[in-house]
Amino acid sequence: MGEGRWPDEALVVAAQGGDAESISALVAGSHPHVRRFARSLCATPEDAEDAAQEAVIILYRKIGTLRASRALASWMFRIVRNECVRRSRLLLRQPVPTVEPPTRSVEDDVLHRLEVERVAAAIAALPPDQRHVLVLRDVQGRPGREVADTLGLSTAAMKSRLHRARTAVHAYLEEPHD
Incomplete structure (x- = not known):
């Protein structure tokens, strides 16, 4: 299997059949592609790494449910996209901390006015x-x-x-x- 290519159909079929070595090779061969896609889609590098990991875990667990062996790439990309969207929604729901502007004391106001008067x-x-x-x-x-x-x-x-x-x-x- 070449570095820039997805795992071939025979490997996918063998992994779907439960062959442990094929599953391991499939996961290893898919991971670079999934990571690259996640980096282009997720909001942060950390989210991209997590989304790629999640996609590989789902691949490992559910390879047997993949209907068409040629659909591996689109299936993986859909998983990554959904994970990135889910993480973005979580990020948007988090409350944004508000920073109160520092309030000046009466003494600070007096000192400021005195400095302005000096200038x-x-x-x-x-x-x-x-x-x-x-x-x-x-x-x-x-x-x-x-x-x-x-x-x-x-x-x-x-x-x-x-x-x-x-x-x-x-x-x-x-x-x-x-």
Whole structure:
């Protein structure tokens, strides 16, 4: 039996007749095909492995009930498909854990407001040319080229002012203020 081929009809007929060696060879020969199909169909690799195992177990137990020996592949694929669908339904029925957004305490709100006020004071302390660049670029989120055009600057000059503004704000925030 070739690696890429399903077990031949004679092996299936012998397995249907109860020959233990034929059943073993049939299971071993079918498993790679069943696994490959399960991987393409199931939601997770774990479900694919479980579905393939289930199909092989059913093959082992019920080979005698297979009516047409040529129908082995379609029978196995139907078993795998049904198992993958069953597992997907189970997955959909599981409740999705909800994550509560962390609630901020009153202290956190006060600290946040104080930090916002400190940043606003730092920006207000900037010279007007630096403040305009910083507000347009960092607060409003405008693209650098647009900021430069709005202020009548070259991109290099806008970047230089923005760098000086950010450095000044950072220095201001590092200083203790009452």
